[in-house]
Amino acid sequence: MTAGPQESENDEGGRATVASELTRNGQVIGYRRDDLEINPPYLYPDYLSTRTRAPDRPLVPMPHTLSEVTGPVYGHERLGELDHDLTRQHEGEPIGERIIVHGRLLDGDGRPVRNSLIEIWQANASGRYRHHGDQHPAPLDPNFSGGGRCMTDDEGRYEFITIKPGAYPWKNGPNAWRSRHIHFSLFGPAFATRLVTQMFFPGDPLFFQDPIFNSVRDPKDRERMICRYDHDRTVPEWALGFEYDIVLRGREATPMED
Amino acid sequence: MSLLTPSQTIGPFLHIEVPYEGEEALVAPNHPGAIRLLGSVCDGEGEPVDDALVEIWQANAAGRYAHPEDTREELPLEDGFTGFGRCATDSEGRFEFTTIKPGPVPGPDDRPQAPHIDVSVFARGLLNRLVTRIYFPDEEEANAADPVLALIEDEGLRRTLIARPEDGALRFDIRLQGEGQTAFFSI
Numbered sequence: 001m002t003a004g005p006q007e008s009e010n011d012e013g014g015r016a017t018v019a020s021e022l023t024r025n026g027q028v029i030g031y032r033r034d035d036l037e038i039n040p041p042y043l044y045p046d047y048l049s050t051r052t053r054a055p056d057r058p059l060v061p062m063p064h065t066l067s068e069v070t071g072p073v074y075g076h077e078r079l080g081e082l083d084h085d086l087t088r089q090h091e092g093e094p095i096g097e098r099i100i101v102h103g104r105l106l107d108g109d110g111r112p113v114r115n116s117l118i119e120i121w122q123a124n125a126s127g128r129y130r131h132h133g134d135q136h137p138a139p140l141d142p143n144f145s146g147g148g149r150c151m152t153d154d155e156g157r158y159e160f161i162t163i164k165p166g167a168y169p170w171k172n173g174p175n176a177w178r179s180r181h182i183h184f185s186l187f188g189p190a191f192a193t194r195l196v197t198q199m200f201f202p203g204d205p206l207f208f209q210d211p212i213f214n215s216v217r218d219p220k221d222r223e224r225m226i227c228r229y230d231h232d233r234t235v236p237e238w239a240l241g242f243e244y245d246i247v248l249r250g251r252e253a254t255p256m257e258d
Numbered sequence: 259m260s261l262l263t264p265s266q267t268i269g270p271f272l273h274i275e276v277p278y279e280g281e282e283a284l285v286a287p288n289h290p291g292a293i294r295l296l297g298s299v300c301d302g303e304g305e306p307v308d309d310a311l312v313e314i315w316q317a318n319a320a321g322r323y324a325h326p327e328d329t330r331e332e333l334p335l336e337d338g339f340t341g342f343g344r345c346a347t348d349s350e351g352r353f354e355f356t357t358i359k360p361g362p363v364p365g366p367d368d369r370p371q372a373p374h375i376d377v378s379v380f381a382r383g384l385l386n387r388l389v390t391r392i393y394f395p396d397e398e399e400a401n402a403a404d405p406v407l408a409l410i411e412d413e414g415l416r417r418t419l420i421a422r423p424e425d426g427a428l429r430f431d432i433r434l435q436g437e438g439q440t441a442f443f444s445i
Contacts (some may be wrong), residue, residue: 049383
């Protein structure tokens, strides 16, 4: 039988159990690294900003210690009741296609990541961010700020209600446009599982020229950044549903009990 | 086949959602032992990175992490000390935290690690976060024995991880690329 750390905390005589989960032959059980090559390289010259920001010395491989298998624990105290609903943060409703984005936060072994903070931010329906740095001459929407957050439930589920973000031009080259996307920030259980990514929409015609999307080298890996249209979650006469599961790193070994 | 979700850049507009107000203060300025931990982020041309997010994760003064997997109950937890902070850099690439010096925590083979703070850097142009560590200048002996610092062979590179005292604060500058680049870890 396997038990997550949170369950074993409450075990009778749990000290030994917990210690054995944390350590194996005196070593912390770290998070897997074998599939990290799915991540984009730091230097991806088509994305111009990487040219002056990508480190040029190789990263130093570091074993996970207690510092990396622990990590920030957010509680519900940071959340308001409507923080997951980006369409109800102002007096009126934002312009745009109302959508429900939902899914599960999972670890690399397919288990739910419970009670974990998810943060999102995005452009409005016309492709404009409510941000002083966004100079795209498209209208701001007085009823849309574009930020939201929620906690996953006991099955790792989350849900946001928002509007479909617009595509927008950026200064990465002539006639360069970002595919429609929503930024996602995930914590998971440890410092090692922290992830910031972007969720894209199916069938976007701008993918071919978006170097951020294409910086993920394997098309199969890119596909996991694209949500799926979910007709079952679509609410008649109200909003389109999209499903997007996020998978964080798994543990190197299944914790043992003795 | 991997099922992991790939990393993407945080982009320049993170401030719409993060950080939250007060996340740069892990303790109040009048907390016993409070230190100002400050620095700046610059790119390979020496230009300030004004759209970075710097996150820190650390143990408390006793060396205990506020996390369910740190089960060393003989060490006290501190009410309200989460060990986590976030700060967005300003127009000159600067960040500043108020925190305390963490105690030592165990490392591989239960050998102690020198007091340190784990750091993540996110920014436009970083397709994945960069991970580094802050060590303390008054811990020469512990730093010399630290198993993670020892992984960095180049002494100059290793030195980029030691904060330096400056007017009662500690300074830790982060250079993403080029001469004087900070040591970054793959974790």
